Amino acid sequence: MWGRVLWSRRHFLTMQLKSEAFQSLFTDGLNSVADLFGKHQFELRIAGGAVRDLLSGKRPEDVDFATTATPEQMKSMFQAAGVRMINNKGEKHGTITARVHNENFEVTTLRVDVQTDGRHAEVEFTTDWEKDAERRDLTINSMFLGLDGTLYDYFNGYEDLQKKKVRFVGSASSRIQEDYLRILRYFRFYGRVAAQPGEHDPETLEAIRASAHGLAAISGERIWVELKKMLVGNHAAHLLELVYQLELAQFMGLPADGNMGELKLVWDNAQGLSPKPMTVLAALFRSSDDVERLDLRLKISKEEKTLAIFLIKYRRDLVKGQNGDSLRPYTDFIIDSRELDAQSKVCELLKYQGEKKLLAEMKHWCVPRFPVSGHDLRKMGITSGKEIGTILQSLREVWKKSRYQMDKEELLSTVRRS
Template structure:
């Protein structure tokens, strides 16, 4: 066993700055070079694993390091002279677009249960078509799915987000439910698959945020709250999920109008929140309103031309009255298609 990775000595000798030493006990050094961070990990052997963490020893044996990796396509090494070191036929799997565990799937998964989600994630990146799985792999996943209950929500969310924006997402989410993985990663038991199937088609090719597609599985806002409790998603992601579940049926285009985008524009005007336009764009992706999405992305939110100060100038000083008048004028302005200017709006006010 080596006492420490020799690469640390190499960086120190070269005067290269190293930051964030949290990974050092696992053999990972973060080097800061040319204004970028590079994570470099030395060769390791897993001595003890508990499905979440591993105690490691450092080694100089490339094959032993390859043996502890999750997937064959992740266990290859390239020498400085271009020589490929491939102990588990990862290159062939990559050419054939196959995702396989190194050695026995069950053993690899039990070393770190997050590898279940990594399998799905790489499947969405590598494989040409859905449904091309080894039966042994699916069996190992189903048998060990409950192990994900012990994995931190943050780690799960990192992988799940990548699954949601990868290929074959409809197939993979259904598989996550079929193999009983869903309960252990915060997904609702009573999922709305009809909605999910529709939305997964709507968003194809439109780069939705992960939550945009995930929200289609949720029937009520409480499903978003429960997901957050399990996965510790960001405030922005949680608010987007709550927004989509609440507004996906109520906030829809005006079907009997020459201005089908106006309900969405009015919502943005009324919300007065800086990220309202981004949320509405995600909603339009969710709903499959691709023409409206293009129009919305080109629309700039017009500033409301009247302020409380303007109303005070006409002799009204009551704060409550000013607030009510501003709301009335805002409604007039919205009806005009945001065209009315300040003087025209102020002319509606009856002077005391």
């Protein structure tokens, strides 16, 4: 995986990565971009999370790049080469997105923060890689990787990654006050990197507690993005408990009396079942009122809101059946609800309840189609809309009792006999 390992004159660790995951990044598009930056003598490196993933042996889903070129220099260079640029929203922050060989390459000029307010930062451009690394949140996210495989690690991020430690760059308090959302990013990455729950630096936790109020000024949408990722990572129950212990919940829209006992149980139940974030979080809620308050703060989607309300309503009442037909109550519910997403909601309920075997059965169960329609009854001479509705409902009950096996003729024959 690694080539040579050196200590540079500037006292940061450099090594050369030779992994297959790294080599696989070099598409025609990246090679063209790299050649262009090299031709104009601007340095280009892979930045942030992609470096962390590559060092962990993973091929990153998204790759961001950093450069010594300013946005204006990049625009001039791309225009001269006939390269299309898209999504100019990031330009004021130093980001230019180039479209090359049907791939997007997001390249950001090295920056230093000159002023921050806990939500946003005013930046100046720089050519100093270490200063850019210093403004990043966590050591494991502050590394750069040259296109020749050389790792540039100014704050011992590689060592922390090896030891599965999550640390802020420099002072935890300073980094958090630059952007209070970093509190939740710390938790999220702890769930991705740390091997065990509870191995936090006490000073980091104290800095988080002292800065808890800062989350009040962070938009609900940003908080929800980080919280969702935390909920499906490792140690989610432990991290949610920390959210309460460090008095963060009140600023995040979470219920003051969240049911941590239920959440721990659901978290244990759902291990290996890939629950949705809301499936885990719903365990905290004691009533649908808690969901309404969460929605006011975090602006969750309609689908997430209805799932939470569904789980609260049915987590005790919709349970597996007896007498060898454990799945029956769930399938009957789906048939009766007639909602397009009923089966997916029931799957999340089964994860919530830890019913691994029933979940596997439910995923392979196909919703049967009720074979009788109002048209069939009208052909038999029944014209009253009210009577047709009553008969259809009674036929549905007969059909359910047959375990959805009776066909149209069998069902209609019961109408003729009556």
